[in-house]
Amino acid sequence: xxxxxxxxxxxxxxxxxxxxxxxxxxxxxxxxxxxxxxxxxxxxxxxxxxxxxxxxxxxxxxxxxxxxxxxxxxxxxxxxxxxxxxxxxxxxxxxxxxxxxxxxxxxxxxxxxxxxxxxxxxxxxxxxxxxxxxxxxxxxxxxxxxxxxxxxxxxxxxxxxxxxxxxxxxxxxxxxxxxxxxxxxxxxxxxxxxxxxxxxxxxxxxxxxxxxxxxxxxxxxxxxxxxxxxxxxxxxxxxxxxxxxxxxxxxxxxxxxxxxxxxxxxxxxxxxxxxxxxxxxxxxxxxxxxxxxxxxxxxxxxxxxxxxxxxxxxxxxxxxxxxxxxxxxxxxxxxxxxxxxxxxxxxxxxxxxxxxxxxxxxxxxxxxxxxxxxxxxxxxxxxxxxxxxxxxxxxxxxxxxxxxxxxxxxxxxxxxxxxxxxxxxxxxxxxxxxxxxxxxxxxxxxxxxxxxxxxxxxxxxxxxxxxxxxxxxxxxxxxxxxxxxxxxxxxxxxxxxxxxxxxxxxxxxxxxxxxxxxxxxxxxxxxxxxxxxxxxxxxxxxxxxxxxxxxxxxxxxxxxxxxxxxxxxxxxxxxxxxxxxxxxxxxxxxxxxxxxxxxxxxxxxxxxxxxxxxxxxxxxxxxxxxxxxxxxxxxxxxxxxxxxxxxxxxxxxxxxxxxxxxxxxxxxxxxxxxxxxxxxxxxxxxxxxxxxxxxxxxxxxxxxxxxxxxxxxxxxxxxxxxxxxxxxxxxxxxxxxxxxxxxxxxxxxxxxxxxxxxxxxxxxxxxxxxxxxxxxxxxxxxxxxxxxxxxxxxxxxxxxxxxxxxxxxxxxxxxxxxxxxxxxxxxxxxxxxxxxxxxxxxxxxxxxxxxxxxxxxxxxxxxxxxxxxxxxxxxxxxxxxxxxxxxxxxxxxxxxxxxxxxxxxxxxxxxxxxxxxxxxxxxxxxxxxx
Numbered sequence: 001x002x003x004x005x006x007x008x009x010x011x012x013x014x015x016x017x018x019x020x021x022x023x024x025x026x027x028x029x030x031x032x033x034x035x036x037x038x039x040x041x042x043x044x045x046x047x048x049x050x051x052x053x054x055x056x057x058x059x060x061x062x063x064x065x066x067x068x069x070x071x072x073x074x075x076x077x078x079x080x081x082x083x084x085x086x087x088x089x090x091x092x093x094x095x096x097x098x099x100x101x102x103x104x105x106x107x108x109x110x111x112x113x114x115x116x117x118x119x120x121x122x123x124x125x126x127x128x129x130x131x132x133x134x135x136x137x138x139x140x141x142x143x144x145x146x147x148x149x150x151x152x153x154x155x156x157x158x159x160x161x162x163x164x165x166x167x168x169x170x171x172x173x174x175x176x177x178x179x180x181x182x183x184x185x186x187x188x189x190x191x192x193x194x195x196x197x198x199x200x201x202x203x204x205x206x207x208x209x210x211x212x213x214x215x216x217x218x219x220x221x222x223x224x225x226x227x228x229x230x231x232x233x234x235x236x237x238x239x240x241x242x243x244x245x246x247x248x249x250x251x252x253x254x255x256x257x258x259x260x261x262x263x264x265x266x267x268x269x270x271x272x273x274x275x276x277x278x279x280x281x282x283x284x285x286x287x288x289x290x291x292x293x294x295x296x297x298x299x300x301x302x303x304x305x306x307x308x309x310x311x312x313x314x315x316x317x318x319x320x321x322x323x324x325x326x327x328x329x330x331x332x333x334x335x336x337x338x339x340x341x342x343x344x345x346x347x348x349x350x351x352x353x354x355x356x357x358x359x360x361x362x363x364x365x366x367x368x369x370x371x372x373x374x375x376x377x378x379x380x381x382x383x384x385x386x387x388x389x390x391x392x393x394x395x396x397x398x399x400x401x402x403x404x405x406x407x408x409x410x411x412x413x414x415x416x417x418x419x420x421x422x423x424x425x426x427x428x429x430x431x432x433x434x435x436x437x438x439x440x441x442x443x444x445x446x447x448x449x450x451x452x453x454x455x456x457x458x459x460x461x462x463x464x465x466x467x468x469x470x471x472x473x474x475x476x477x478x479x480x481x482x483x484x485x486x487x488x489x490x491x492x493x494x495x496x497x498x499x500x501x502x503x504x505x506x507x508x509x510x511x512x513x514x515x516x517x518x519x520x521x522x523x524x525x526x527x528x529x530x531x532x533x534x535x536x537x538x539x540x541x542x543x544x545x546x547x548x549x550x551x552x553x554x555x556x557x558x559x560x561x562x563x564x565x566x567x568x569x570x571x572x573x574x575x576x577x578x579x580x581x582x583x584x585x586x587x588x589x590x591x592x593x594x595x596x597x598x599x600x601x602x603x604x605x606x607x608x609x610x611x612x613x614x615x616x617x618x619x620x621x622x623x624x625x626x627x628x629x630x631x632x633x634x635x636x637x638x639x640x641x642x643x644x645x646x647x648x649x650x651x652x653x654x655x656x657x658x659x660x661x662x663x664x665x666x667x668x669x670x671x672x673x674x675x676x677x678x679x680x681x682x683x684x685x686x687x688x689x690x691x692x693x694x695x696x697x698x699x700x701x702x703x704x705x706x707x708x709x710x711x712x713x714x715x716x717x718x719x720x721x722x723x724x725x726x727x728x729x730x731x732x733x734x735x736x737x738x739x740x741x742x743x744x745x746x747x748x749x750x751x752x753x754x755x756x757x758x759x760x761x762x763x764x765x766x767x768x769x770x771x772x773x774x775x776x777x778x779x780x781x782x783x784x785x786x787x788x789x790x791x792x793x794x795x796x797x798x799x800x801x802x803x804x805x806x807x808x809x810x811x812x813x814x815x816x817x818x819x820x821x822x823x824x825x826x827x828x829x830x831x832x833x834x835x836x837x838x839x840x841x842x843x844x845x846x847x848x849x850x851x852x853x854x855x856x857x858x859x860x861x862x863x864x865x866x867x868x869x870x871x872x873x874x875x876x877x878x879x880x881x882x883x884x885x886x887x888x889x890x891x892x893x894x895x896x897x898x899x900x901x902x903x904x905x906x907x908x909x910x911x912x913x914x915x916x917x918x919x920x921x922x923x924x925x926x927x928x929x930x
Contacts, residue, residue, distance in 0.1 A: 064526075268651065291332070298757030383929055405442065546579075548575075581598065731788060781796040862896070
């Protein structure tokens with residue numbers, strides 16, 4: 001075997017070309033790779049091959065299986081090299097191989113990339129091997145500090161003399177960050193003359209048509225070095241790019257990567273939380289909190305200060321799906337709802353869908369909060385930590401396995417007991433509370449087409465409001481995610497997750513009543529999602545998901561042998577929720593984009609279970625039970641299903657003005673059981689069964705969006721109307737504790753909600769922030785004909801979280817590069833409440849008379865917070881970069897009511913108000929990165 005050199009090429013070309021042999025040959029290939037096939041031809045013919053040895057090793061995977069009988073050598077060679085990028089030239093008894101290009105014997109003209117005197121058009125002419133020399137990774141310095149990288153010349157396919165000179169081919173691929181290995185959206189790819197261009201999509205994939213022959217391509221994006229790539233196109237092919245982050249020292253420049261984003265995106269009712277900006281907003285006890293920031297946005301609110309859960313567009317707290325790296329977190333709050341249960345230092349992005357919910361998500365009526373954690377650093381060890389008056393946080397990451405993998409670890413704990421002693425509420429003042437949470441994320445880029453990541457999360461809270469009871473609750477989450485790129489247009493994501501939430505109450509009062517009470521829910525989900533980029537007009541995703549619920553509704557166990565309490569274990573509940581989904585983002589033209597989706601959801605209630613049957617036309621009670629049936633383990637005894645529609649569209653009236661519309665339908669098969677005004681950590685859940693139907697909703701939204709002064713300002717107005725059915729409400733005096741027949745306490749209700757949301761946001765400049773205002777109403781009503789199931793005469797009444805007016809003002813002023821001031825003001829209408837209005841005697845017993853449900857309201861809520869932010873100096877060579885936040889929560893000392901309760905004293909009903917923070921609360925927090 002002989003290596004061919006450039007001089008041999010020239011010598012052979014200068015030779016006289018003799019007539020080639022016309023003999024035919026019989027050769028059989030049986031699972032031969034390329035090198036074996038070439039050796040077989042040399043052994044069985046009189047032909048000698050010339051090539052570079054490394055060309056053969058690239059095709060060790062080939063398996064050639066073909067039998068030739070009396071065939072010319074050209075036919076045999078055409079088959080052997082058909083699936084390679086090698087061409088061949090037969091000169092007498094010699095076969096000369098060339099990579100990508102054709103060897104021409106008629107000398108059409110030499111083409112040089114570096115010469116200004118080319119004889120032919122480089123985009124159309126055949127190319128001569130000698131002229132294409134390049135230095136790999138050559139760095140070209142531009143007139144700014146941003147670097148431009150020059151990559152080695154790439155050949156796509158192999159030259160074919162039968163291809164027309166004006167033909168176009170398509171290259172596709174992915175543009176990713178060399179640091180995080182994730183796709184980069186909105187990357188601009190163009191030829192040097194800007195005649196041909198493309199932009200990468202949200203996942204970093206692109207598709208670009210280029211003419212046959214030589215092209216110079218520039219790949220650029222804000223915040224990354226530009227790549228200069230020379231490409232010779234001979235066929236369709238794939239080229240992936242990896243961009244380095246750029247470090248540019250400039251004057252006072254603000255770079256925005258979201259130019260006109262609210263105009264371009266199709267979705268309406270989507271809120272994105274600026275995770276980095278959260279640190280500058282003064283929060284209770286100095287703790288960064290993404291949910292508290294989300295509550296300052298239109299359409300998202302809580303029932304009150306210190307309340308767990310949040311309400312979106314008139315929906316209950318259990319109608320929100322909170323996801324952490326695709327796994328559900330049932331209770332994403334710490335310490336009575338004061339803090340979010342996820343370490344803010346580990347969060348990358350937070351998107352909240354109030355409408356236009358993607359069809360891949362199901363199982364909730366009102367919203368999806370999609371929280372993505374940060375990738376670990378693939379290049380170096382780094383970390384971030386913070387110390388505040390209540391909590392301490394830390395996050396670290398490090399590269400692994402030659403920078404092909406990364407590990408991120410975050411942890412947070414509280415030392416908050418002292419702060420509770422300052423509160424007004426006597427119960428809280430004498431209580432104790434602590435919590436901690438931890439998160440681990442491992443990411444591994446196996447190759448260009450396969451990325452695997454795994455996330456583990458655990459949080460635990462302990463608190464006691466009275467000395468004899470200890471409350472505990474915990475979240476456990478695990479997920480694994482495999483992303484596989486099939487080709488430039490197709491990829492899929494396979495996700496497996498498990499979530500568990502449980503709480504317990506350890507009651508220790510006296511040996512006769514000591515007991516343990518608890519609840520647990522566990523779910524496991526498998527989801528397969530395909531992304532298919534059909535063309536510039538259609539982007540599809542589709543897939544299937546299935547989720548298995550295992551639910552322990554409650555137990556009560558005696559804790560010592562002297563306890564007289566009997567052990568109680570409610571019957572386990574199981575259910576299987578599945579979904580098929582399809583969505584298409586259709587770009588009709590530059591002005592109109594339509595995003596349509598379908599989701600078919602299916603729920604199967606499963607045994608083991610005991611289900612009761614009741615008389616038709618009568619309220620459910622022990623006296624109307626007609627029988628029961630026991631179902632075996634994993635037996636399907638009730639099936640619900642429904643087709644959910646997801647439609648949104650955007651019409652650009654102008655470049656900076658867009659009108660958007662959406663229509664959503666949703667089903668929910670799991671229900672939270674609570675009679676509290678707000679969500680509580682001790683709330684339990686139940687599944688739909690024979691007697692509890694799934695909740696359902698329909699929502700229509702319409703909005704107009706405008707940007708001003710080159711994207712410096714954003715203005716939006718959105719309106720919505722939502723209808724709900726089978727929402728759970730409860731009879732007066734409902735007994736929820738360890739109730740085997742919970743359906744007897746439930747009153748199905750209809751719901752309606754409507755509102756208008758306004759947002760004015762200033763993105764750029766020393767002075768920035770936003771003003772949001774929401775006018776919204778949320779109502780429920782019963783439709784029963786039985787007195788004990790009728791609430792407010794079957795008329796609509798305000799839901800517990802109905803707050804018509806909600807105003808938030810967030811402002812930041814950057815005095816210098818290191819010093820800034822921030823503040824936020826919040827005003828909300830007081831939530832509804834039911835007042836007792838007197839007492840009455842009946843059969844010798846005294847009873848309390850109440851008004852209609854939620855007829856009155858507690859006083860309105862308002863609060864002002866102020867803060868000062870101090871950054872350390874901006875020297876690059878430092879051990880750590882610091883950030884101080886000094887803030888005062890509730891500057892005005894407003895005694896905002898947390899709750900109002902009533903007592904009967906001297907035959908008079910008296911009302912008392914409790915507050916959480918009735919005085920200004922100053923805090924200092926120190927954060928640093930290393």
